[in-house]
Amino acid sequence: MIQYDIPEKLRAVIGDAIRPGGLALTERALDFCGFSKGAGIVDIGCGFGTTLNHLQDRHGFRVCGIDISARMLSENRQQPVIQAVADYLPFGAGVFDGIFCECVLSLLPLPENALSEFHRVLQPGGYLVLSDIYLRNPGQTQYLENQNENSLADNTGHTTAYVHTCLPSDDFSSCLSGAVAKTRWITQVKNIGFELFLWEDHSGYLKELAARIVWALGSREGLMKLFFPGASSVCDRDAIQRARPGYFLLIVRKKGMIGP
Amino acid sequence: MNGDYSRPEDLTWKCRKCNVNLVVRPATLSYMDNRMTADLPQCPVCGFVLISEELALGKMAEVEQVLEDK
Numbered sequence: 001m002i003q004y005d006i007p008e009k010l011r012a013v014i015g016d017a018i019r020p021g022g023l024a025l026t027e028r029a030l031d032f033c034g035f036s037k038g039a040g041i042v043d044i045g046c047g048f049g050t051t052l053n054h055l056q057d058r059h060g061f062r063v064c065g066i067d068i069s070a071r072m073l074s075e076n077r078q079q080p081v082i083q084a085v086a087d088y089l090p091f092g093a094g095v096f097d098g099i100f101c102e103c104v105l106s107l108l109p110l111p112e113n114a115l116s117e118f119h120r121v122l123q124p125g126g127y128l129v130l131s132d133i134y135l136r137n138p139g140q141t142q143y144l145e146n147q148n149e150n151s152l153a154d155n156t157g158h159t160t161a162y163v164h165t166c167l168p169s170d171d172f173s174s175c176l177s178g179a180v181a182k183t184r185w186i187t188q189v190k191n192i193g194f195e196l197f198l199w200e201d202h203s204g205y206l207k208e209l210a211a212r213i214v215w216a217l218g219s220r221e222g223l224m225k226l227f228f229p230g231a232s233s234v235c236d237r238d239a240i241q242r243a244r245p246g247y248f249l250l251i252v253r254k255k256g257m258i259g260p
Numbered sequence: 261m262n263g264d265y266s267r268p269e270d271l272t273w274k275c276r277k278c279n280v281n282l283v284v285r286p287a288t289l290s291y292m293d294n295r296m297t298a299d300l301p302q303c304p305v306c307g308f309v310l311i312s313e314e315l316a317l318g319k320m321a322e323v324e325q326v327l328e329d330k
Contacts, residue, residue, distance in 0.1 A: 208294050211326045215296050218319050220326060241329075 019103035020205035020247045021131065023054050026100065029129040030059065032198055032251055038062060039097040042121070044086050044114070045104030049076030055100075066090070087113035094123040102131045106179050115192045124256025128194060129249075133179040136203070136244040179245055186250075194252035203246035266301045270310055275303035282310055289320075292327045 019025075035041065037060040043051050046065025055061045056079060066084040067073050073081045084090050086101070086108060099118050105111045118128050186196060214223050266284045273282050282301040287309050289296050302309040311320070 207327060211294055211323045214326050215319060215323050220322050
């Protein structure tokens, strides 16, 4: 079973926000969403609760979080948190003003199922904030696609499974595991019924995080081994680099007006 | 992020300008708008930092390449 607990070594390097951009990108999203004080926000994959703390203490939102990792949840005793999976949320329909899902969706084998759940639990007019990895050059993954007999071509003709080839089977799963092209991400949210509100590239944050990890581990080789222990050959690593992983902020809105 | 990147032999150096032994202190390294901190040998008077060839050609060069990647 794939574990989503973060290795302590990595935690020491990147901190508890566990994603490129950290809270700076969370703040960037809040600038656009304009949530009122007291708004109900759920953080999907809340981990150690860094975003929850920020949303509650800095902005006065009513927050709760879900995460699959009991260990990470056990370190958060300040907000209501539930151990749950993203594609089967333990909430009623239309109960949240906003959802944050930061560097989580690409970890999931079927992200469209989670997106459907997000749509269900948001009230009309509510915002979904996604930040995640994407491939800026997805056409360059042919080599790895050929390595994986079970590769699943998506509707843009690009492989979605190539990085899964390189994932550890029983260790840490990174958010590079389900990265796809920008067009694929946008198609997915639109197919669910969301309105596109904002797409921004923030690949600089990914580069910054990679540099910090290389600095801590001592080499790019160490970075690749941490995120792609299955990518044993130079060809594998070159293919990953040619795909040019980047990072985005995507804000979408559930259609309809907020009720009285 | 701090890390001790000094070696015992680094502390045998003296600052020529100030004529004092180097000490290990946090230093901020900046490259392409990114900053990192590391504990490095430096002059306690003028702050001049000693970066070993091993560090410059090893880990530092690796980080520079990551930041330079398109």
